[in-house]
Amino acid sequence: MKMMVCFKAVPDLEMLSEEDWAADSNLKVDLSFVRNILNCFDESALEMALKLSDVSEGFDVLLNLTAFTIGDQKSDTYLKTLYALRFKKAVRIESNEDLRFFPDVTATVISQYVREINHQDVIVLGRQSGEGDNGKTPLLVAEMLEWPCITQVIRIEPDTEGSLKVTNMVDGGTLTQTITTPCVLSVGNAPNSYLRVPTLKDKMKYGKTPIEVLDIQQFNIQALLDDCRHGCELKGLEKISHKRQGIIIEGETPREKARILYDSYLKERLEKL
Amino acid sequence: MALTRAQIVEGLVKILGEEKVITDEQVLKESSIDRFRKYEDICGVYTQPIPAAVVKIENAQEVSAVLKFANENIINVVPRTGQSATEGGLETAVENSIVVDGSGMNKIVKIDPYNMQATCECGVSLQVLDDLLREQGYTTGHSPQSKPLAQMGGLVATRSIGQLSTLYGGIEDMVVGVEAVFPNGEITRIKNVPRRAAGPDIRHVIIGNEGALCYITEVTVKIFKYMPENNIFLGYTLENMKPGLEILREVMVEGYKPSVARLYDPEDGAYHFSHFADGKCVLIFMAEGPKAIAEATAKAIEEIAAKYDECKKVDTQFIKTWFDHLNWDPKKVAEERIEIAETQNIGFTTEVSGNWDIIHDIYEACCERVRNEIPDITMMGGHSSHSYVNGTNMYFMYYYNLVDVEPEEEITKYHNPINKIIVEETLKAGGSMVHHHGVGKHRTHWIKEEYESSYYILETLKKAFDPNGIMNMGTILPIKK
Numbered sequence: 001m002k003m004m005v006c007f008k009a010v011p012d013l014e015m016l017s018e019e020d021w022a023a024d025s026n027l028k029v030d031l032s033f034v035r036n037i038l039n040c041f042d043e044s045a046l047e048m049a050l051k052l053s054d055v056s057e058g059f060d061v062l063l064n065l066t067a068f069t070i071g072d073q074k075s076d077t078y079l080k081t082l083y084a085l086r087f088k089k090a091v092r093i094e095s096n097e098d099l100r101f102f103p104d105v106t107a108t109v110i111s112q113y114v115r116e117i118n119h120q121d122v123i124v125l126g127r128q129s130g131e132g133d134n135g136k137t138p139l140l141v142a143e144m145l146e147w148p149c150i151t152q153v154i155r156i157e158p159d160t161e162g163s164l165k166v167t168n169m170v171d172g173g174t175l176t177q178t179i180t181t182p183c184v185l186s187v188g189n190a191p192n193s194y195l196r197v198p199t200l201k202d203k204m205k206y207g208k209t210p211i212e213v214l215d216i217q218q219f220n221i222q223a224l225l226d227d228c229r230h231g232c233e234l235k236g237l238e239k240i241s242h243k244r245q246g247i248i249i250e251g252e253t254p255r256e257k258a259r260i261l262y263d264s265y266l267k268e269r270l271e272k273l
Numbered sequence: 274m275a276l277t278r279a280q281i282v283e284g285l286v287k288i289l290g291e292e293k294v295i296t297d298e299q300v301l302k303e304s305s306i307d308r309f310r311k312y313e314d315i316c317g318v319y320t321q322p323i324p325a326a327v328v329k330i331e332n333a334q335e336v337s338a339v340l341k342f343a344n345e346n347i348i349n350v351v352p353r354t355g356q357s358a359t360e361g362g363l364e365t366a367v368e369n370s371i372v373v374d375g376s377g378m379n380k381i382v383k384i385d386p387y388n389m390q391a392t393c394e395c396g397v398s399l400q401v402l403d404d405l406l407r408e409q410g411y412t413t414g415h416s417p418q419s420k421p422l423a424q425m426g427g428l429v430a431t432r433s434i435g436q437l438s439t440l441y442g443g444i445e446d447m448v449v450g451v452e453a454v455f456p457n458g459e460i461t462r463i464k465n466v467p468r469r470a471a472g473p474d475i476r477h478v479i480i481g482n483e484g485a486l487c488y489i490t491e492v493t494v495k496i497f498k499y500m501p502e503n504n505i506f507l508g509y510t511l512e513n514m515k516p517g518l519e520i521l522r523e524v525m526v527e528g529y530k531p532s533v534a535r536l537y538d539p540e541d542g543a544y545h546f547s548h549f550a551d552g553k554c555v556l557i558f559m560a561e562g563p564k565a566i567a568e569a570t571a572k573a574i575e576e577i578a579a580k581y582d583e584c585k586k587v588d589t590q591f592i593k594t595w596f597d598h599l600n601w602d603p604k605k606v607a608e609e610r611i612e613i614a615e616t617q618n619i620g621f622t623t624e625v626s627g628n629w630d631i632i633h634d635i636y637e638a639c640c641e642r643v644r645n646e647i648p649d650i651t652m653m654g655g656h657s658s659h660s661y662v663n664g665t666n667m668y669f670m671y672y673y674n675l676v677d678v679e680p681e682e683e684i685t686k687y688h689n690p691i692n693k694i695i696v697e698e699t700l701k702a703g704g705s706m707v708h709h710h711g712v713g714k715h716r717t718h719w720i721k722e723e724y725e726s727s728y729y730i731l732e733t734l735k736k737a738f739d740p741n742g743i744m745n746m747g748t749i750l751p752i753k754k
C-alpha cells in the first residue's frame with residue numbers, strides 16, 4: 001500500500017515576544033528569526049504513519065511511505081530525518097512563494113503530484129497548520145482527486161492490502177470504520193503528537209538518501225496563484241486581547257486556601273456538571 | 274536502636290506539628306528522586322528507598338531542631354528547595370530518610386540598594402527575586418537555565434552558575450554572606466562584608482555542600498545595576514569547534530568580559546539554530562553593562578572574530594530571539610514528560626571543565642566514544658557556556674531511544690555508561706568532572722580521582738561537620754559499604 005504523508009515546517013510562534021508581533025508597513029510579521037518546527041498536526045500524521053508501518057508487516061501489508069512537503073531547503077532537515085525513520089521516499093516541491101493563505105494552490109500541487117507523478121493509495125495530512133489556519137487543504141485534495149476524505153483522524157490501523165481501519169473523532173465520541181483505498185485522511189487531535197527520533201546510526205545509514213526536489217513551476221499554478229492573490233487582500237491586523245481577570249485567594253494555610261477555592265469558586269460549577 | 278518509620282514521623286510531628294509533616298505516599302515517592310531519575314518518575318516506578326516524611330520548615334530554629342533530632346537518631350536528611358536537581362542530589366539513598374523542604378522559607382528579607390546586596394531565605398525563587406530587583410533597576414546577574422525553577426538555597430548548595438557568568442561569575446562570586454544550620458543544630462551566620470582576610474574563606478564550606486554538610490537557611494547576594502537597554506548580542510557561525518574555542522580563549526585572555534560567551538557544536542546547535550546555521554557551530558556573545566563598556570566589549574569581540582576567516586557573522590536578531598527563550602519553566606518540564614513518554618527518547622547532560630589546552634580533546638574524545646560505544650544514541654553534542662581566563666566548560670548533551678528497557682534499567686543501560694565515558698575522559702585529560710550541577714550521587718565513584726591529594730581536605734570537612742554522616746548520604750562522597 002502506498003501512503004504519502006504531507007507535512008509543513010512552520011515557524012515556532014511561541015518564540016515570538018509581544019513586541020515581535022508588531023506588523024510592518026506591508027502588514028507582515030517578521031518570522032524570519034524564529035526557528036522552524038513541524039506543524040503539530042502534521043507531526044501526528046507522520047508518527048501515525050510510522051506506527052501503522054510498525055504493525056503492518058504482521059498483517060502481510062507492505063506499507064510504502066512517502067514524505068511530501070512544499071517549501072525551501074530549510075525543510076530538508078525534516079526530510080532527511082524521515083529517511084532515517086525509514087520513509088521510502090522524500091519529496092520536496094521547491095517553492096519560495098508565500099502559500100500560507102492559499103490552500104487551493106497547495107492542494108493543486110499535491111493532487112497533481114499524486115495524479116501525474118507518484119500514484120498513491122492513501123494521502124495523510126494534518127488538518128490545518130498554525131500559520132494559515134485555513135483547515136482546507138485535506139478537503140480540497142480529496143475533492144480534486146475525487147477521493148473520500150475522513151476528517152479528525154486519530155488512529156490508523158492495518159486491515160487489508162486495499163483497506164484501512166480508521167478511527168476519527170465525531171460529535172460526542174469516536175468512530176472506527178473500514179475504509180477502502182484510495183482515500184484522504186485528515187489528522188486531528190491525535191493522542192500521540194510527537195515524532196519519534198532516529199538513532200545516529202540510522203541517520204548516517206539512511207539520512208543521506210537523495211531527496212526528490214521538483215520545482216513548483218512545473219505544476220502550472222501561476223494563474224491560480226494570481227487569482228488567489230487578487231481574490232483576497234489583507235486590509236488590517238488587530239490584536240485580540242486575551243487578558244482575563246484573576247483573583248488571589250488569601251488564607252493562613254494551604255488547607256484554608258483550598259477550602260475557599262472549593263467553596264467559593266468550584267463547588268457550584270462541579271455540581272452543575 | 275534505629276527508630277522505626279512511625280517513630281521518626283512521631284518525633285517530627287512533636288517538633289513541627291502535624292501540618293508540616295507530610296506522609297502522603299505519592300509525595301514521598303516523588304521525593305525519593307530528582308531529575309536524574311526522570312524516566313522512572315514518568316513511568317511511576319520508584320526504585321529508591323521511600324523517605325519517612327517530607328517536612329516543611331519555616332525558619333532556622335525549626336531546621337535546627339529537625340537536624341538535631343536526625344543527628345541524635347542517625348537518620349538521613351536530604352535538604353531540598355526548588356527540586357530542580359539533576360544529579361541525584363535529592364535521592365533518598367537510604368531507608369527512612371527525612372526530606373527537609375525549605376521552599377516555604379520564601380521571604381525576601383532585605384533589598385539594600387545602597388550596599389548593593391539582597392538577603393533572602395533559602396526558598397526564594399531566583400526568578401521572583403530577580404524580577405523584583407529588575408523592577409527597581411537591579412539584578413542578581415544570576416541566570417541559570419533553571420531560573421524559573423531553582424531557589425536560593427539550592428542554587429548556593431550546588432555552586433550553580435548562570436548564562437551571564439563570564440561577567441557576573443558563578444554563585445560563589447555573588448554570595449556575600451550566608452546562614453546555615455549544621456547537623457548538631459548549630460545555627461551559624463557569616464556576615465555580609467565586601468572582603469576579609471580573617472583566615473580561610475569559610476563561605477566555601479557552605480557553598481557547594483550539596484546538603485552533605487549543612488542546611489542553608491538564608492543567603493545574601495550582591496546585586497548589580499540592570500541596564501538591558503545597553504545589551505549587544507553577537508552571533509557567528511563556524512565550521513569547526515576548534516577555532517570557536519580559540520576565539521573564546523582570545524576574548525578571555527585579552528581581558529574582555531562579555532556576559533554571555535557560548536560555543537555550540539552542530540549537533541547541540543541543531544535544536545536551536547537550524548534555521549540559520551544548519552550543520553554549523555554557533556558562537557554567541559552578549560556584551561552588557563554601562564553603554565560605553567558594552568560597546569567597547571562588543572567592538573573588541575568583533576575585531577577578534579574578524580581575524581578568523583571561517584567565522585561568519587549572523588543577524589543579531591537570531592541570537593536575541595533565541596536567548597529570550599532559553600529558560601525552563603514548569604510548563605516546559607511538563608511538556609518534556611509527555612514528549613519522553615510518547616517518543617521513548619530521553620536526553621540528559623553532563624558538564625565538565627578543562628584548561629584551554631585540553632578542552633577540545635576532551636570534547637572530541639567524549640563525543641566519539643559515546644557515539645560509538647553507547648547503543649540507541651540519537652544525539653551527542655555539546656557546548657561551552659562558561660569561559661575563564663584559563664579555560665572553559667563543556668556541557669555535553671545526549672539523547673537516546675529507550676529500547677527494550679524496563680524503567681529501572683534506563684540508568685544502568687544508558688545514562689551511567691555515558692557519564693562514565695565523559696568523567697573518565699575528562700579526568701584522564703586533567704579536567705574537572707563537574708562544572709556546575711554538583712556531584713550528586715552518580716559521580717561519587719570518581720570523587721577521589723577528582724580531588725587527588727586534596728581529597729584529604731574534603732573528607733576531613735565531612736568528618737568534622739557531619740561526624741554521624743546524616744547529611745544527604747551518598748552525595749559528594751559515596752556511602753561506605
Ligand SMILES: Cc1cc2nc3c(=O)[nH]c(=O)nc-3n(C[C@H](O)[C@H](O)[C@H](O)COP(=O)(O)OP(=O)(O)OC[C@H]3O[C@@H](n4cnc5c(N)ncnc54)[C@H](O)[C@@H]3O)c2cc1C
Nearest residue numbers: 354355356357358362417418419424426427433434484489
Ligand atoms: C532545565 C534545567 C536547567 C538547569 N540549568 C542550570 C544552569 O544553567 N546552571 C546551573 O548551575 N544549574 C542548572 N540546573 C541544575 C539546578 O537547577 C541547579 O543545581 C540548582 O542550583 C538547584 O536549585 P534547587 O533550588 O532546585 O535545588 P534542589 O534541586 O532542591 O537541590 C539541589 C541540591 O542542593 C541541596 N540543597 C537544596 N537546598 C538546600 C539547602 N537549603 N541547604 C543545603 N542544601 C540544599 C539538595 O540536597 C541537592 O543536593 C538546571 C536544571 C534544570 C532542570
